[in-house]
Amino acid sequence: RAGQVIVFAPASMTNAIARIRAEFEAATGHQVLVSFAGSSVLARQIELGAPADVFLSANPAWMDYLEEKGRIVGETRFDLVGNQLVLIGHGKQPPADLTSKDNLLERLSGRRFAMALTEAVPAGIYAKAALSSMNLWESVQPDVVQTDNVRAALALVATGEAPFGVVYATDARASSAVSVVARFPADSHPQIVYPAAAVAPADNPAALGFLDHLKTLSVQSILMEEGFSRLPD
Amino acid sequence: MLSVSLQHSRPGFALDVAFDAPPGITVLFGRSGSGKTTVVNAVAGLLRPAQGRISLNGRDLCDTDQGLWLPPNRRRIGYVFQEGRLFPHLTVRQNLLFGNWFAPKAAPRADLDQIVEMLGIGHLLKRRPGGLSGGEKQRIAIGRALLSAPEMILADEPLAALDEARKAEILPYFERLRDESGIPILYVSHSASEVARLATTVVVLQDGKTTRQGPAAEILSDPKVMPTGVRSVGAVLETRLKAHHPDGLSELDAGGLSLFLPRVAQAPGQMVRVRISAHEVILSRGKPEGLSALNILPGQVDQIHSGEGPGAMVSLRTPAGRILVRITQRSAQALGLEEGSDCYAVIKSVAIAPGDISKISGS
Amino acid sequence: MLSVSLQHSRPGFALDVAFDAPPGITVLFGRSGSGKTTVVNAVAGLLRPAQGRISLNGRDLCDTDQGLWLPPNRRRIGYVFQEGRLFPHLTVRQNLLFGNWFAPKAAPRADLDQIVEMLGIGHLLKRRPGGLSGGEKQRIAIGRALLSAPEMILADEPLAALDEARKAEILPYFERLRDESGIPILYVSHSASEVARLATTVVVLQDGKTTRQGPAAEILSDPKVMPTGVRSVGAVLETRLKAHHPDGLSELDAGGLSLFLPRVAQAPGQMVRVRISAHEVILSRGKPEGLSALNILPGQVDQIHSGEGPGAMVSLRTPAGRILVRITQRSAQALGLEEGSDCYAVIKSVAIAPGDISKISGS
Amino acid sequence: MEWLGAEEWQAVALSLRVSFWATLVAMPFAVLTAFALARWEFAGKQLFNGLVHLPLILPPVVTGYLLLLTFGTQGPVGGLLQELGIVLAFRWTGAALAAAIMGFPLMVRAIRLSIEAVDPKLEQAAATLGASRPWVFATVTLPLILPGVIAGSILGFAKAMGEFGATITFVSNIPGQTQTLPSAVYAFLQTPGGEAAAARLVMISIAIAMGALLLSEFLARRAARRIGDG
């Protein structure tokens, strides 16, 4: 019998989820409805009784939060995929060598530097950590402009309002008006992970089926195509 | 019967009035700013007086001592406002019928068609008040109040914006209301001839106080109290219509004497009230001959009152009743008039304004 | 000199008027809805006529053929509206002075204090219009227009809301304006006595058309054109004030005859216009004796005009000028009146209303 | 149509439904509230006034969050309503509630201004003609404030069409159930390459609101003409 799965997913996964969903629906006949919003919004909604079956979060913090509240079933939780942080520039830009700090600072100095909120939004938190660990933060901080989400940061760089920015690799692919100047090494910031889990009480077989489906290879390859990166095992 | 007693003060103005308005028309008479509209508003329930009591036909409308206060919509009063206050979003017809919606089903109803015709507003029924002339608006305001089946009518200078001819058409309707409906009418006016014609009772207001009140005939014949001056003084005769003559004159019986007036619109046998302005009567010691004036009434001087100006007011006892005559002091001396003198009052038929002749109620 | 020619139509109403208003007061006279306010609005620039031309003292205000249209603020016209239109957010004083802000500095200015006193509104200056009585509002509207230093005044029934006493106080001011300022005044009224007293020129409007226009004396003595009825017919005599007598009477010289009136407020030697209502004159074949009436003028019957009713209008040639007398046809027969008959006109001093006496301009 | 997917059309339809009902249901309350604020004196009036304005002052996300706390199935009011069989959170009805609440201060202000412009003398006249307060309101006040009611409606409707923050927070963004036009636009804007689709939806949103605006202007004009020199 065909069932219905309601998935709460971060807005940045819209494209990937759309493809995964189509594949799953075709295979099982179940219907998948996906609600895209910021992870914080989704998590609070789940906490307050949203009719979600599956939660995908853009960072582990909100998943932890819900797990503490008992709103997800811990046994079903797993890390779906990762992402990479990149330094982008407006227009065509030559690549930079992140290890040669002086060279980089010269290119960045005095120019607006866009990223998501460094205290609140995961992409911003990661970016700040990455820049700090490379001793760049102090220098660029006065010129940092923060946005409410990473896509807005991308837009700033795309329009040229901010010549540089730090976004996810998945976002950088979206705009032809920006180019990747450098990729931050994975160890320069906390690991970027998108966890997934079933929302309590996890009594919807179709939802559990969807979670299982997420673990399949074809899903992984879709995610790779959309620019996400494989998690180290 | 409306009975009013009010105290209310505003900066620079204090109202303190008490009067009764018996069935018929009670005219509130007074100068601009004397408080007429304020009194009328209190009766209508639009102003809550600081202190006072108002009752209508035994029903208390307001009694500040008892804390009683009837809202305007439960007073059943038809108010013709000084400034029209038509509803701009309704057609003239809807304006006219507005009060009708809310009147108790049992209430006696004035007839729309009849009132529309009397007011000459048939061609306006489909229009909205926005584009009407001043007089047209006022006529509709009158119609609206009349059609609300009220137990009392308040009319605040209802005819001021109208021309004489239109006034002459509407006045008889107020007379009919007065005489036939038996509902009290409180009428604000500053026109002496309107007052003379309509008033059963006159209440004179001055600076917020009632300075004089009483039957119209009495107040109107007292030059001292008429706030609008000596020209509005006149005597009122009660006569019976004897006959209509073929030459267009009507003959009235006034205490056995004949009075000829241009055709009076009543049936023979009816009682008719005729107001004779004091300044339009001529006195003669001998019986005058060869005059164009048709009405020559013999009488005796009752009283001569010399005012401050050149005039004197002579009160004459005639078989037809008391007649007031205003002449110059010079004439009074020239004629050697004194109390008890015999003389004749000469009255032109056409000098008596149509507005000064009216049917007597109940006859 | 204002010259107006207008065509404008609205559903159910077509205006087509042409008249000149020379210096002095031109009264627009007509029944409710006849188009008086419409004409005045066109002159003020508040209504753009479909067709027409309006010029004031040689200056074109509007000429639809040339596509010329002066906006209201550049016409320099003081308009007393039928409905007041006071500014609710300004005090009475600010209302009065409003036009003053915009008047050219060089324009002759009426004096605030003087106008405030004339209108009796000194105690209201600090108030706002919201709580004023109807008459108070209208007085302020008059003052506001007068104080705007206009080149012409439009007054739309300015006195309708006022009591007789207040009217009597304000009328002389309009007379003074008429006689001394030389600015044309277009005055809408339906009061015959106001017309008689103020009008230099009368323009009669009926259903949007000018049916008659001309000097006041001429129009007022024509019973056919007076839209407000036969009672407003009267002759106008031009007299010279001879003397004031100690008993309060004033003696006027009317073509060599003496006319006695209650004290006239002019200086001896001045020309005075006296209106004598036709219905207040008595005719006598022989010279009457022993009458209280002081003024007895000999004359010859010029013309007898019998109307439809019981009345007849007799025109009398006297040394003082033409006098109109309205009597009954019965009297006319009884007295055997025909053209050429000698007879006497009997006129009471006090019968002549103060409103019917006025200074003649320029004298 | 080809260039919009089924889900987008659903969003359009839902937004229309949400905006329509939000405006319609909120209107009587807005009129009542405006009347109370314009004409009555009561204790706590200013507090009430502030409360009405709150959705304007608060960031929409906060409003949405407060709605969720109050009307969510776990919330005090939401729990009660649920026992009556009424669920708002994560339903289109909730989206309508959010839109109504966000548009409420705009409606109230417009109507209140109109009420304050009505000449009480006309209402007095109606009272002397026998109309009780509710009747005076229905036959005189209401027709006279119609332009304000229409202005309030269009403000409310436009606001409802554009409302995003409170809606997505309160009812989430579930396609076909709670995904309104703005939520769909948001989702597209968050996706690589979604700008074109977002722009299409924005265009539809503008077209609908413009249509509503024209209609409201037409109605307001008619109402004004009736009141004016008709």
Added chain:
Amino acid sequence: MEWLGAEEWQAVALSLRVSFWATLVAMPFAVLTAFALARWEFAGKQLFNGLVHLPLILPPVVTGYLLLLTFGTQGPVGGLLQELGIVLAFRWTGAALAAAIMGFPLMVRAIRLSIEAVDPKLEQAAATLGASRPWVFATVTLPLILPGVIAGSILGFAKAMGEFGATITFVSNIPGQTQTLPSAVYAFLQTPGGEAAAARLVMISIAIAMGALLLSEFLARRAARRIGDG
């Protein structure tokens, strides 16, 4: 104070500054626009009307994005302004611009309703007394629409205090420079456990807006009393 950090106080001060200037500068334009819409007939009037309402219809993020495209340093208008030494993007002035534009339709509607309620007969009377159009406006129309102008101001101010989406998109969120109260609130809400801090800021926001509301009610009452039966 202890319970708020320096950055939060900066956000409060900045929001006040932004809202104040947004309201003040937008007001004359709002009055002009309202007057044009209420009284003039011109080609494209309905288009203009629609444009004015646009910020209400569009999701705020879209408005912010359009602002960025237009007024950003790379945008057509922004580039021009920059040559004049005026920079809006990433400045508090830009935040004020965003707030002004978001509040503009609310202001215009309130003022327009008031203008439509003014009796043209009074303006005519002023014209016959010699006042030219601008003077009629200044001496008669403006005083009579004061309640509407005040209502518009408070709507604009409240909206400016709550504006988030367009602001953060257009000028970002630079603490001390462009971080307004709602941006700060948003930031707190993004992290688990940030509710308490967000609530504190929301309280401040409400207190300020309430103060402004009370002031506006007081002023409107005074203006109305002057016009009414004073």
